[in-house]
Amino acid sequence: MKRIIISILLALFCSAANAQQPTVNGSFQLDAQAYFTDAAIGITDSALAGQRSGFNGFGNVLINWGDFRAGLRYEAYLPPMRGFDPRLEGNGFANVWLSYRTDFAEITAGNFYEQFGSGLLLRTYEEWSLGYDNSLNGLRLQLFPAKGITLKGVYGTQRFFWQGYQRNSRGLVRGLDAEFNLNELLPDRESAPWRLSLGISGLSKYQRDADPIYVLPENVGGLAGRITAGWGNFTLAAEYAQKVNDPSATNNFIYREGRSALASLSYATRGFGAVVQLKRVDNMGFKSDRSQLGNALDINFIPPINRIHAYSLTGKYPYATQANGEMGMQLQLNYKIPRGSLLGGKYGTSVALNFSQVNDIARTALNDTTAIGQDGTKGYHSKFFAVSDHVFFRDFNIEVDKRFSPKLKGLFQFMNLHYDIATLQGHAGEEAVEANIALADITYKLSNRKALRVEAQVLMTKQDMGDWAALMAEYTIAPKWFVSVGDQYNFGNPGKAMRKHYYTVSAGTTRGASRLALSAGRQAEGVVCIGGVCRQVPASSGVTVTFSTSF
Amino acid sequence: MKRLFGFILILLVSGLQAQQSLPSLNLKNLEGKTINTADIAKTGKPVILSFWAIWCKPCQKELDAFNEHYAEWQAETGVKIVAVSIDDSRSVSRVAPFARSKGWEFEVLLDPNGDFKRAMNVNMIPHTFLLDAQGKIVSQHTAYFEGAEFELYEKVKALAGKKK
Numbered sequence: 001m002k003r004i005i006i007s008i009l010l011a012l013f014c015s016a017a018n019a020q021q022p023t024v025n026g027s028f029q030l031d032a033q034a035y036f037t038d039a040a041i042g043i044t045d046s047a048l049a050g051q052r053s054g055f056n057g058f059g060n061v062l063i064n065w066g067d068f069r070a071g072l073r074y075e076a077y078l079p080p081m082r083g084f085d086p087r088l089e090g091n092g093f094a095n096v097w098l099s100y101r102t103d104f105a106e107i108t109a110g111n112f113y114e115q116f117g118s119g120l121l122l123r124t125y126e127e128w129s130l131g132y133d134n135s136l137n138g139l140r141l142q143l144f145p146a147k148g149i150t151l152k153g154v155y156g157t158q159r160f161f162w163q164g165y166q167r168n169s170r171g172l173v174r175g176l177d178a179e180f181n182l183n184e185l186l187p188d189r190e191s192a193p194w195r196l197s198l199g200i201s202g203l204s205k206y207q208r209d210a211d212p213i214y215v216l217p218e219n220v221g222g223l224a225g226r227i228t229a230g231w232g233n234f235t236l237a238a239e240y241a242q243k244v245n246d247p248s249a250t251n252n253f254i255y256r257e258g259r260s261a262l263a264s265l266s267y268a269t270r271g272f273g274a275v276v277q278l279k280r281v282d283n284m285g286f287k288s289d290r291s292q293l294g295n296a297l298d299i300n301f302i303p304p305i306n307r308i309h310a311y312s313l314t315g316k317y318p319y320a321t322q323a324n325g326e327m328g329m330q331l332q333l334n335y336k337i338p339r340g341s342l343l344g345g346k347y348g349t350s351v352a353l354n355f356s357q358v359n360d361i362a363r364t365a366l367n368d369t370t371a372i373g374q375d376g377t378k379g380y381h382s383k384f385f386a387v388s389d390h391v392f393f394r395d396f397n398i399e400v401d402k403r404f405s406p407k408l409k410g411l412f413q414f415m416n417l418h419y420d421i422a423t424l425q426g427h428a429g430e431e432a433v434e435a436n437i438a439l440a441d442i443t444y445k446l447s448n449r450k451a452l453r454v455e456a457q458v459l460m461t462k463q464d465m466g467d468w469a470a471l472m473a474e475y476t477i478a479p480k481w482f483v484s485v486g487d488q489y490n491f492g493n494p495g496k497a498m499r500k501h502y503y504t505v506s507a508g509t510t511r512g513a514s515r516l517a518l519s520a521g522r523q524a525e526g527v528v529c530i531g532g533v534c535r536q537v538p539a540s541s542g543v544t545v546t547f548s549t550s551f
Numbered sequence: 552m553k554r555l556f557g558f559i560l561i562l563l564v565s566g567l568q569a570q571q572s573l574p575s576l577n578l579k580n581l582e583g584k585t586i587n588t589a590d591i592a593k594t595g596k597p598v599i600l601s602f603w604a605i606w607c608k609p610c611q612k613e614l615d616a617f618n619e620h621y622a623e624w625q626a627e628t629g630v631k632i633v634a635v636s637i638d639d640s641r642s643v644s645r646v647a648p649f650a651r652s653k654g655w656e657f658e659v660l661l662d663p664n665g666d667f668k669r670a671m672n673v674n675m676i677p678h679t680f681l682l683d684a685q686g687k688i689v690s691q692h693t694a695y696f697e698g699a700e701f702e703l704y705e706k707v708k709a710l711a712g713k714k715k
Binding site: 023027029062064069101148184235264266267269271273305307308309310335336411451453476477478481515548 | 571577607608639641642643647651652670674675692693694699701702
């Protein structure tokens, strides 16, 4: 495949037919870490297991030439940094592709990223910070037959670290999607007070059945429909997806169909926004290899809908989607108290309120003799809105963002959290974490270009590792320099010997789109999650260098 | 294989220029209207194109800083600001209520699967591009530190040919 694309590329560049001058853009990034032993936080020689360094890097080049575009992405994990999947170890061209676009169609050959609707049936994407990439390698055709209509067809195999596709080594993915934007499709409706768009998609996965015990479906099909409707300041968006039975390692080989739904209603006007969102997932794990567990070969993406936190302690216990079943809701209110009012002060004050809760779905046994979820059966019964009282996750948080003077502004946040660590991080038998977290992020402008920022956070809990406090100070000279010092202190750890400090010192410089950052110190054990994908980051002590540039 | 890449490299070096204009991709704005990214720059005025997300605090600080000066900047130079949210389906439904509540006066586009982000080689956000009146990319910058908007605006003024 790569050879063919390269030959096409070559032919393209050698042909003088195209008079337009080609242009190129690209980017490079290197993340490198050196690890030291640090007996105080349990990092001994044997914990490091001989790994003293990690290098994750990539180079990406895109070429644009008239209606043609082509891309090459090289990656090297030699070896991957601690906390990344060890199967990433290796180097080579992870992505090679070529596409041709006209007003009527676009065709892409090679590696590509695609999403149907919100991704309940298909989403391929790449997330460098997680070492996650499930790109499709194949062909994609997009058609734009009329204004307001987009048709897509894709087929291919998914990236599985460095393992190339061989016959039956993993599944094939084929999909079709159609989207109709009625405001653009119907004459003279572009600025109508209502907005309506509809979409429908279908997907099938083929994987050979080589199972010695079960007769497994080799073709697993799925269908999804979606609608976005708006009137004035209101917008309703909903999507429903269903797939046929697909016994897999994820669902313990049950023959139950999968279903999921996602709906949101929002209201947005100047100074005020509100959104309420609902989600249901029932047996919706979907991978192009049914025997895979963990973070690889996902065909679909079930978004966690709780707030994504931006600070170290509010983000300490991140939620991860439970593909086998969950029912959740979230509510967010954003309000800007106008300038000049009593609470708004001279500059106005922003207030954000957010609540989310996710429960397990309620399941009942198929009959008296079959346990719920027993392999080789239809698994269980669950009515569409049946919710269990088992709470996976609850997050209530309020944030106030206020400027006090031209020089001083602050952001304050309070969060109350319930986190089922046994389910979400696999700490079997452990009590759910009940935590209260408070933080202040204060910025003081010393001059037009110089500023001092201080972050103070505290997390109080009786469970897991107990209480934490964090303090960070950062000095910046815009637009080029920053230096920061920070400490996270596990002052309430139930084990007295474990009450440790995790110091870090960082500095960096930014020149245009190039950035070099250096940091040294200790990293507390934690989890980084994006979507249903989480990466466990082990405790470490050492030096990190990051260099990135785009051109 | 290696020789092929070497050959391509030589070809690239001999005939290529750095990217100058925006690629053509279809994105939606907050009203659900389809916007072709190649059209963003067709205003005859300088354009600031900024990639952000609602979970990125420095991005919001940068856009708030832009918004504070936007009316003044527009009056002086005609500059247009376009903010591209890379929020995916986890948070894309919160973008419109969030941006509206902030009172941002500029256009916000949605890039939920990162197609535009990848085409522009954006790896970390905030990542901000400055385009001239002909739609050519003249500079780009990552990260936001308090006060960086002033240097950017100096560049906008130079492009608009107005010296204060």
